[in-house]
Amino acid sequence: MPEWRPQRMVTRRLGTWEPTAAHQRAIVLGAAGAIVAVIGRRADLLVIVAPLVVAALWGHLARPRSEVTGTARLGDTTFREGSVTGVRVTIEPSPPEVHGIVTLAQAPWVERKPSSGVVELEDGAATLGVRSTRWGRRRVGTVGIALVSTWGAFRVGPVDLPDLASATLPVPAAFDASAPTPHPRGIVGLNRSNRPGSGSEFNTIRRFHPGDRLRRIHWPVSMRTGTLHVTSTFTDEDAHVFLLVDCFSDLGPREGIDGHPTSLDVTVRAAGAISEHFLRSNDRLTLRTVGAAEVPTLGVGSGTNHLRRVLDTLAAISPATENRDTGDRAIRGVDPNALCLVLSPLIDPTMVGLAHTLAARGMTVVVVDTFPDHLVTDTTDVYQSLAWRMRLLSRDSEVHALRLRGVPVVPWRGPGSLDQVLRDIARRASAPRMARR
Incomplete structure (x- = not known):
């Protein structure tokens, strides 16, 4: 293709x-009327057809x-x-x-x-x-x-x-997160590290060592102690965020930006908002899709240019064009320390299985539920409402199984949707763990 x-x-x-039908009609009627007027010596008929002759002649001479x-x-x-x-x-x-x-x-x-x-x-x-x-x-x-x-x-x-x-x-939805991203590893991000180094967050005041920058000198302490002291900081690190987007279904009437969003609208706009937030924080981001054909492969990147590539990739999604996709290729080669965000309405069982697979590999997985509530609340058909109730009961059991495995499922609500779960993950990552000796 x-x-x-x-x-x-x-x-x-x-x-x-090409001559129009009106022009051809004027020529025929003008010529026929002139001939009949001359033969029948009808001056009045000649006066009648004269405008047609003039218009036909004028239009012919002025033709492009x-x-x-x-x-x-x-x-x-x-x-x-x-x-x-x-x-x-x-x-x-x-x-x-x-x-x-x-x-x-x-x-x-x-x-x-x-x-x-x-x-x-x-x-x-x-x-x-x-x-x-x-x-x-x-x-x-x-x-x-x-x-x-x-x-x-x-x-x-x-x-x-x-x-x-x-x-x-897609227009990214409003999103912001004040919680830190877990597992920072790089050196160019805005996430606080536990290691001292060049950064922006205060650590302590210590004695001056060769190689320290002069602008780091803390003069009040230096004047009081008689020896040079400098302020040390924690290094800033970036994190790797892995987005997995569900493209298997597009539930709801497609009304565009002026109407109610479909499930894929919510998923795509949420993916754009999350990408914009983390990329503007200098984190690295990877985007993969499941269930859509002919979507370009997007590698790891950061910055504004990578955000544009992410939005271009989201715009290329055609829902349910690859129903045989198992998702194995999408989760292949994922960084073990990446924060895995699975964006899905949790209707197709394939996405639930992929979340279980990522969690079984020991990765940090968060499922963002993008199911639009208006699909159920706005239902007027009794049979459709009953069908949704049956499907949502099955969906609740799948969500419960994910939570039992330790995978948080967070409904998408815009700003602050991931704050609490990211804080819990960061707290869990910094907690002491038992190790074999």
Whole structure:
């Protein structure tokens, strides 16, 4: 399957100018009326058909003689949910006294401005507004161009240009965590280490040693004791966060950013929010998906550029396109000291099994429950409500089994969702453990 690429600009020749039916009708009626007026010596009939003859002759003499090329350009090929961009349509060359319209076909999850999708060309150009209401990769819509010359004598089109393609990135949900990330190992993050070193968090005041920076000198203590003292700090470290995203199902009606979210909407936006939080803290992050085909592989990275790659990967998800995926490939080669966050509505048993597998390997696993509550509360169908009750009872037993294994299951509630569980994990990691000698 060819690699998907955004399509910013498309161009197509609109073809040759052809006479319209009105122009042909004016020629036929004008010629026939003139002949009948001359043969029948009817001056009044000649006066009647004279405007048709003049319009046909004028339209023929003023017809455009150059072939026209239409171009459509998309303002942004990558933007966020709910953002608006423009489609700029131009024709070259722009013949004088030529009128035209541009149409934009309706596409899923794309709102047109104006809503009719029809605008008139002015000076050979026109602009339409486009608003994407849901994340993903999609076609913006087919652009059609139709041109007519003076008196509607000649026309080109309507001609459809190739479709423009764009990627809509998910808008990360509001998320923040004040708890530290467990198992920090690197040297560039913002997590406090237990080892002294170059950092930002105060440790103690000690005697000056060769190699200490002069700006670390603590002058009050140095003046009081008569010897140089410096302030020491704890080193700052980064942690490795592993995100496992469930793409097996997309539960609920797809209403876009303006309506209720589906389970996959909650999962993708939560993954974006968590990624943004940890990457802005200089932690390292890995993203893997289960149940979606043709999703690019994303390695370990950090920083703003890696966040953009994470959002691009989330936008490429197509739900339930790889139902035979067991997830073994997704969890292969995971850092044993990584914080494993499994984002799933816990409907497909495969994700529950993967959480058990990661926990059995001795990794730190947290399951983030992204099941939207409105799927159950807004149900009006009695049979659908009964089916949900039966499925949720089975789901509760699976969640209970995870908790018995020591895997916390945290419902996604935005900011602060992971604070308590991360504090508990950090406290558990720092607690003394029994070891064999």
